[in-house]
Amino acid sequence: MTQPEVTGAGPSVEGSRQARPPSARELERQAVRRRLKLRQIVIATMVTVVVTVGLALLVVSSPGWDRVRDYFLSWSHARDSFAAIAEGFWINIRIFLIAEPCVLILGALVAIARQTTSPWLAPLRLLATGYTDLFRGVPSILVVVICGIGIPALGLSGVTSSLFWLxxxxxxxxxxxxxxxVFRAGILSIHPTQVASAEALALTHTQTMRFVVLPQAxxxxVPPLMNDLVSLQKDTALISAVGVFEALRAAQDYQGYNFNGTPLLVAATYFLIVAVPLTRLTDWLMRRQIEKEQGR
Amino acid sequence: MNGPMNGAMNGAMTGPGLLEAKGLRKAYRDRIVLDDLDLSVAEHDVVCLIGASGSGKSTLLRCLNLLETIDDGIITFDGREISDPLVDPRSVRREIGMVFQAYNLFPHLSVLDNCTLAQVRVHGVRPDEAADRARQLLARFGLADKADAHPDALSGGQQQRVALVRAMCTQPRLLLLDEITAALDPELVGEVLEIVRAEAEAGTTLVLATHEMSFAREVATKVCFLDGGRVLEQGPPEQLFGDPVEERTRAFLARVRS
Structure with a gap:
């Protein structure tokens, strides 16, 4: 900071102003605000504790609790199944990491395709619309089974028969x-004046999309997108339907051999460990972005 | 409500202040926007805030209806300190209307619904009464045929007139206007100011930030020149525009008049 600081307030007499101590009334107000804040924290904590403890007591005092605990909360079974499920979960992770960027790219392309206006691209628009209608309408598990069993059965040369990839x-x-x-909803939510001002700068339709509409959309x-990505991460368990030994399948396998359901909870924990930090991270990124844009 | 008994042009600065601000301070990070600012608004006053961009006019208005938390100082409204953290801001905002430079109408609601929302939901007015009142005001300001249109379908001047009607529908005791003509074409400015003039003459208490010097001169009971986050000079329009004391005021007025 070698330059003297220039404020937006025009030519003004900076310097001694900042150092002035707050008035007694302001200090009093700050104390009141702190007290209010503290009260809020106390209330939030108490409510949370009461509700959590209450729910826990309700579950624990239920007539079948002992049987449920023996079946689902066995430490030894959790320990024994831990490694097998971890191995299976690694498959879930890999599928998720590969599928996620592909989904984002495919989704964006389809959304953009549906927003094109050129008459030459009419078949593309039709295809994109048909695709969304079809795959949103069919249960994912059916698509997984059809792809996993149907495609290899075609016996096409050069097409993988790896269940992982299928x-x-x-x-x-x-x-x-x-x-x-989701992307299309975002695109449609951008006010038409944004497109107008981009076009007024003589940007092409594609440039308008790329530099003005899409970034805002x-x-x-981001929040609904996160929704779908977390959902995708969970739905990697669907591939157990065609016999891939991912986390859920591994847990069920153990459950079948040992007549104990604890591994199911272990698998659930694995999924949570990935999903929760992911959502927290996005929330944080969003908040930071908003603060940056509003100049706070 | 606010009978015109007091008139608008008698420079009523003696009566008990409806709104008093003392020693207001507001900073964003290191940037000081308001710096020990004092302002007094009596009932039926029309106070015009003038000053260069960034002199703190908008921030002051936003602080007055508690959209911003002040860093220091005291604001009293009708004898009650509203800068107290224990005061519910909504109880203050029920009584104070605000109109923004960018209209800020709700685009998903029709003009009529924009004007009835707060009446019905905040003030508990019956929906049909609220609609009657809104239609009456809209008609008075030449918007009768726009009641069922959506804001985006209106011109800027029309939108700003709707925003004024929306603020006036709840019969606020004080109306804050934040450079409401700054985003308008010159030919549309007149139709908006006409409403403000009518309100001022009817005795509504107004605090407005404006760049329209001739308008300020005409309707104001008091003009405040803001500079560097303070009221550098204030007085009746004849004095402030005719014979300003401060060198900065002269320089500013010379700049905006040229």
Whole structure:
């Protein structure tokens, strides 16, 4: 900071002003605000504790609780199944990591395709619309089964018969359709004046999309997008339907051999461990972005 | 409600202040926007805030109806300190109307619904009464045929007139106008100011930030020149525009008149 600071308030006499101590009334107000804040924290904590404890007591005091605990909360079974489920979960993670970017790209492309206006692209628009209608309408598990069993059965040369890739493909197809609609909603929510001002700068339709509409649209749809991505992460468990040994399948396998359901909870914990930090992270990124844009 | 018994042009600065601000301070990070600002508004006053961009006019208005939390100072409205954190801001805003530079109408509601929303939901007016009142005001300001239109379908001047009607529908005791003509074409400015003039003459208490010097001169009972986050000079329009004391005021007026 070698330059003297210039404020937006025009030529003004800076310097001694900042140092002035707050008035007694302001200090009093700050104390009141602190007290209010503290009260809010206390209330929030108490309500949370009471509700949590209440729910816990309700569950624990239920007549079947002992049986449920023996079946689902066995520490030894949790320990024994831990490694097998971890191995399975690694498949879920890999599928998720591959499918996620593919879903985002496919969804964006389909959404953009539906917003094109050129008459030459009419078939593309039709295809995009048909695709979203079809794959949003069919249960994901059916798509997974059809892809996992149907495609290899065709016996096409050069097409993989790896269940891993086929089921990943199926999930991308399903979620691409959802995400496309999320993107499209975002695009439609951008006020027409934005397009007008971009066109007034002589930007092409594509440039308007790329530099003006999409950046704003994406920002606006981050929460629902996160929704779909977390949902995708969970739905990687659907591939167990064609016999891939991912986390759920591994847990069920253990459950079948040992007559104990604890591994199911272990698998659930794995999914949570990934999903919760992911949503927290996005929330934080969003808040930071908003603060930056509003110059706070 | 506010009978015109007091008139608008008698420079009523003696009566008990409806709104008093003392030693207001507001900073965003290191940028000081309001710096020990004092302002007094009596009932039926029309106070015009003038000053360069960034002199704190908008921030002051936003602080007055508690859209911004002040960093120091005291604001009293009708004898009650509203800068107290224990005061419910909504109880203050029920009594104070505000109109923004960018209209800020709700685009998903029709003009009529924009005008009835607060009446019905905040003030508990019956929907048909609220609609009657809104239609009456809309008609008075030449918007009768726009009641069922949506804001985006209106011109800027029309939108701003709707925003004024929306603010006036709840019969606020004080109306804050934040450069409401700054985004308008010159030819549309007149139709908006006409409403403000009518309100001022009817005795509504107004505080407005404005760049329209001739308008300020005409309707104001008091003009405040803001500079560097303070009221540098204030007085009746004849004095402030005719014979300003401060060098900065002269310089500003010379700049905006040229």
């Amino acid at each position: 089921t990943t493909f199926a999930l991308v197809l399903c979620y691409g359709a959802y995400v496309a609609e 994406v920002r606006r749809v």
